[in-house]
Amino acid sequence: MALHMPKSLKPDTPGATLRPRGRESFVAPIEAVRMDKTADATAESGSMPQRLAIDVRNVSLTFETADGKVDALSNVSLQVADGEFVSFIGPSGCGKTTMLRVIADLQQPTAGTLLVNGMSAEQARLARRYGYVFQAPALFPWRTIEKNLRLPLEVMGFSDSEQRRRAARYLALVNLTGFERKFPWQLSGGMQQRVSIARALSFDPALLLMDEPFGALDEIVRDHLNEQLLQLWDKTGKTVLFVTHSIPEAVFLSSKIVVMSPRPGRIIDIIDCDFPRDRTLEIRETPEFLKIAQRVRFGLRAGHSYDE
Amino acid sequence: MTSNAFVIPASAAGALRHHPLVVRYAPIVTIVLALIAIWYIAAVMMNLSLVRGGFEREETPYAVSELIAGTMSAERPLLPAPHQVIAAFVDSVFGYAPTAPRSLVYHSTVTLSATLLGFVLGALFGIGLALMIVHSRVLEKSLLPWIICSQMVPILALAPIFIVVLGAIGLQGLLPKSIISAYLCFFPITIGMVKGFTAPDPMQLDLMRTWSATPRQVLAKLRWPAAVPYLFASLKVAITISLIGAIVAELPTGAEAGIGARLLAGSYYGQTIQIWAALLASAILASGLIGLVDLTERGVARQMGIRP
Numbered sequence: 001m002a003l004h005m006p007k008s009l010k011p012d013t014p015g016a017t018l019r020p021r022g023r024e025s026f027v028a029p030i031e032a033v034r035m036d037k038t039a040d041a042t043a044e045s046g047s048m049p050q051r052l053a054i055d056v057r058n059v060s061l062t063f064e065t066a067d068g069k070v071d072a073l074s075n076v077s078l079q080v081a082d083g084e085f086v087s088f089i090g091p092s093g094c095g096k097t098t099m100l101r102v103i104a105d106l107q108q109p110t111a112g113t114l115l116v117n118g119m120s121a122e123q124a125r126l127a128r129r130y131g132y133v134f135q136a137p138a139l140f141p142w143r144t145i146e147k148n149l150r151l152p153l154e155v156m157g158f159s160d161s162e163q164r165r166r167a168a169r170y171l172a173l174v175n176l177t178g179f180e181r182k183f184p185w186q187l188s189g190g191m192q193q194r195v196s197i198a199r200a201l202s203f204d205p206a207l208l209l210m211d212e213p214f215g216a217l218d219e220i221v222r223d224h225l226n227e228q229l230l231q232l233w234d235k236t237g238k239t240v241l242f243v244t245h246s247i248p249e250a251v252f253l254s255s256k257i258v259v260m261s262p263r264p265g266r267i268i269d270i271i272d273c274d275f276p277r278d279r280t281l282e283i284r285e286t287p288e289f290l291k292i293a294q295r296v297r298f299g300l301r302a303g304h305s306y307d308e
Numbered sequence: 309m310t311s312n313a314f315v316i317p318a319s320a321a322g323a324l325r326h327h328p329l330v331v332r333y334a335p336i337v338t339i340v341l342a343l344i345a346i347w348y349i350a351a352v353m354m355n356l357s358l359v360r361g362g363f364e365r366e367e368t369p370y371a372v373s374e375l376i377a378g379t380m381s382a383e384r385p386l387l388p389a390p391h392q393v394i395a396a397f398v399d400s401v402f403g404y405a406p407t408a409p410r411s412l413v414y415h416s417t418v419t420l421s422a423t424l425l426g427f428v429l430g431a432l433f434g435i436g437l438a439l440m441i442v443h444s445r446v447l448e449k450s451l452l453p454w455i456i457c458s459q460m461v462p463i464l465a466l467a468p469i470f471i472v473v474l475g476a477i478g479l480q481g482l483l484p485k486s487i488i489s490a491y492l493c494f495f496p497i498t499i500g501m502v503k504g505f506t507a508p509d510p511m512q513l514d515l516m517r518t519w520s521a522t523p524r525q526v527l528a529k530l531r532w533p534a535a536v537p538y539l540f541a542s543l544k545v546a547i548t549i550s551l552i553g554a555i556v557a558e559l560p561t562g563a564e565a566g567i568g569a570r571l572l573a574g575s576y577y578g579q580t581i582q583i584w585a586a587l588l589a590s591a592i593l594a595s596g597l598i599g600l601v602d603l604t605e606r607g608v609a610r611q612m613g614i615r616p
Contacts, residue, residue: 106514125520132518138511142533142612151529155521183613203519 051118053207053239054080054103059112061098061265071264072098073109078258078267082206085233085240087250088258089296095265096243096258100209103241104132117206128156130207131200135215137192139184139199145171146180149199156203170198173232190221197229201236208240215245223281226252234277247300248284251293259299269299344390348380351389355379358386388581396585409565412589418566420593422482422554426489427547433490434497434546435539441498442505442531443523459495463488463553468560485566489553493546500542504535536612540605547597555590567593 061073073095080086088096101107102114105121116124124130131152139148149167158166171177174194184192193213200208214222226249233240233253244250250257251273259269273292275283283289324330359378363370370378380389388396397412404411437455441448467488474484508530516526558568567590574583 104518106517125518128520130518132515134511134514136511138509138515140512140530140533142536142614144613152519154529155516155519155525183615185613185615 051082052079052115053082053084053117054078054241055115057113059102059109059114061102061107061109073102074264074266076267080239080241080256082239083237084255085242085253086256086258087254088241088243088260089245089247089250090260090300091262093262093265094260095262096260097211098265100211100241100243104130104209128203129205130209131203131205133196133200133208133210133213135212137184137196139192139195141184144180145176145182145184145187145195148184148195149202152199152203166202170202173201174198174228190217190225193217194225206238208238210240210242212243212245214249222249227281229253230279247293247296250296251289252279252281252284257296259296268302271295347390351385351387352376352379354387355382355385358382384578384580386580388584392581393584393588396581397588400585412570412585415565415567415570415586416589416593419551419554419558419568422485422557422566423489423551423597425482426486426554427493427550429486430490430493430546430550431497431543434494435501437494437498438501438505441502455495455498458491463492463556464560467557471557471560485554485557488557489550492553493550496542496545496549500538501535504538505531507538508534533612536608540601543601544598547601548594551590551594551597
């Protein structure tokens, strides 16, 4: 009943022009759901009719190493609806990066099923359905910033004019217009990471996988990029999966927080985080924010004590 | 003013010491002068008994100064003095028409053409092998031992066999020499390029995979550019080796032209000065070739935006 109440949400998001035709349909209902606290329980239970961006069921991944088996992922299940911002948080070795890599078909699970946009992870990769942002910018040092941005477009066979158009648009999106002819080493770490985000967005995938993209950056730059990322998410309506070590970052960015624990890597808590999509850094001072952060911290600690 | 008169020369000497030309060339000039001095001393000592023997055979009385002068002007000294070598070099470079059989320019051109052809053949072969090794584990396992073995057999033993076999199938002149030169110089290129083609960061390779790039695209857009620094490092080694290969190929065949032929003739007739002049020519040739590769590398590096 309260599902479709827009509440304080703006009738149209400011960056709606950036959104490609035909994708809005998945975004709007999710926004309404996210805005409504009472609806969250139903959304979380997975009984909602909207399409799932990610559907992970009982996935396990075991590495064979010199000193025996390592359970990187143990019987993990997770559903993510289209347009959600999901953070994965947990100590090192809890499998959060592995989770992302499995979804990206960079690694194959040893058991379980996995659907990305309704297809297998490999199909989704071959159909170029996601953009991946790594811990480091991983720019190609011999290419200018513009050429770096155009690289995936070259690979995917976009026309030259379309490549140029998109490079300009996505550089503008991450506030780097004017740096087209610079080489990566001429940019700061934060700027390079912004280029890598623009590169992941350049072919307009519906899904964005981000593996600790801001881990190496200082607090101020990180805050700034977090805000930019939120705006971007709000503008484009993409589904974002975001790996982080930082509790405030996870709470600030996410619509859903997945707390993970190591040995074996597993999900120990999934927390909904229902701040408005156009949230600002100020919400970090609110009691609601601190309450969620506390729950995340509690979950992390529980995971640790299990281990010791 | 008068008190300053003493200061100015001192500061002028200081300025000279820090003059960029002095800073740049003083060390190398010092080394060259020291080497020449050592060379003169060695020439005197090595030729002493020869010259003394001459005097004693003729039973003419001699002074020490005459003896020393004699060591530096002998017609067939054990070790010719630097000025003798340079005089012979200048004479054989400028003293004859460039096509005359006594001209070092003529012989150098013959060797140079074999070197360049061998270098190109060796580079293509070396890069081709590296490509095969990088793309197939089976080929790596089966080819690499043979590649290493090929370099353990002394080329002086192989060269005559090559010439005879190739001569039997109708190949004569430039090509057999180039093939021997290529046989020697492909090795560092293969080793360097295997390293270069596997140089890309795992993250960059993963990125290409997330864009589902074809192996050909990965090669063209990632492995090749990443291998360029390795390519030039191995080309610099390879070009001097290919020069040595070309010279060695001229030795066992009784070639009529080329630096190798010049060395051989010199040793037949005890013309040590001629040998040294030919060695000087090959040294100049080698540094010229390395300089050329170096220049190309700098041009390419500038194009690729390598950090200065």
